[in-house]
Amino acid sequence: MRVLVIGSGAREHALALALGRDPGVSEVHCAPGNAGIASAATLHQVNASSAEDVVALATKIAADLVVIGPEVPLVLGVADAVRAAGIATFGPSAAAARIEGSKAFAKDVMAAAGVRTALSEIVDTPAELDAALDRFGPTWVVKDDGLAAGKGVVVTADRRAARDHAAELLERGHPVLLESFLSGPEVSLFCLVDGETVVPLLPAQDHKRVGDGDTGPNTGGMGAYTPLPWLPAAMVARIVDEVARPVASEMVRRGCPFSGLLYAGLAIDSEGPTVIEFNCRFGDPETQAVLALLESPFGELLKATATGTLDSVGPLQWRDGAAVTVVLAAENYPGRPRSGDVITGADGDEVLHAGTAKRDDGALISSGGRVLSVVGVGTDLAGARADAYETLAAIRLAGGHFRTDIGLAAVEGRISI
Secondary structure (H helix, E strand, C coil): CEEEEEECCHHHHHHHHHHHCCCCCCEEEEEECCCCHHHCCEECCCCCCCHHHHHHHHHHCCCCEEEECCHHHHHCCHHHHHHHCCCEEECCCHHHHHHHHCHHHHHHHHHHHCCCECCEEEECCHHHHHHHHHCCCCCEEEEECCCCCCCCEEEECCHHHHHHHHHHHHHCCCCEEEECCCCCCEEEEEEEEECCEEEECCCEEECCEEECCCEEEECCCCEEEECCCCCCCCHHHHHHHHHHHHHHHHHHHCCCCCEEEEEEEEEEECCEEEEEEEECCCCCCHHHHHHHCECCCHHHHHHHHHCCCHHHCCCCCECCCEEEEEEEECCCCCCCCCCCCEEECCCCCCEEECCEEECCCCCEEECCCEEEEEEEEECCHHHHHHHHHHHHHCCEECCCECCCCCCHHHHCCCCCC
């Protein structure tokens, strides 16, 4: 099976490596990829958001399966175009990708499906803002209703900061979603979805804020770990039964069935799971940790999802132990990152590339905000943390920064429901 992966981040690097481990996959291609993915796949310079370009490439290389990593091409309908060309595609249609592309649409689906989620209100004009803010708090959650690469959210006890963020979004013509604050520990659960068939992967936890102790602004994600020692064993089944399956069924009922990866971001409290958000694709950096433990043939799983045969797949097989992803970010991230700095020590399949490039002289340099994802595995979470940070200690990037506490609260038993 020849597989084409669309995207250029550490998530796509993890997808390419996992596909390469599947004996049923003969070739892995990636477009546009990055300097690190070049060692795991054949790269092609293509605009990932251009349906015409992606279809042309998939046709040229005779791809048996196209896997679309980022949300923007999915929301723009690239998966629709590839499927229309007769090529199996892992990724939802534009209609189904609205589950991520429009938070208002996602809320409507959840309401119809009877899924617990935060109380919310859409504000689309500045005149409504102050009265709406008065209906929320004392902790405000302010979100961009559209795509924001994980950085369109402000969670704050400062009403002025909440108002400033909302006003900035409105000034840019973006509707604002205000939500009630959910205080339980957060879980990311990835589910392969084919119509009404739902197959969960391992639960993970992301670390969104830039600094240790969950301080500083939100980012696209500074690290993640799996599995979650504090999560009751039965909770994944509850999330599938109370969240993923009802939403999948509602999408079918609406005539926009979901096919691909449904990512549920949840808060877990004493009453069970409550949805914070949905994404329509694999999450970054959770994917890097989750796929490090997957032993089932990955290409086979994605092909079954893409071709409507997911219900024939047997139980997934997982490696024992735990995995941790730590993100090395460029100086000033999540602001405007510094780029062009030389990176050394970034060798091996445990170092996944995101914002990297090759200079004319062959040197590896930084080219984005989140530069590398370092993955550690171990017999337990403490061992996986030690493995990740040992690898990270050998990597050099001027001005680079990372969190030192990925998974630490779980190791120390400081997370509970």
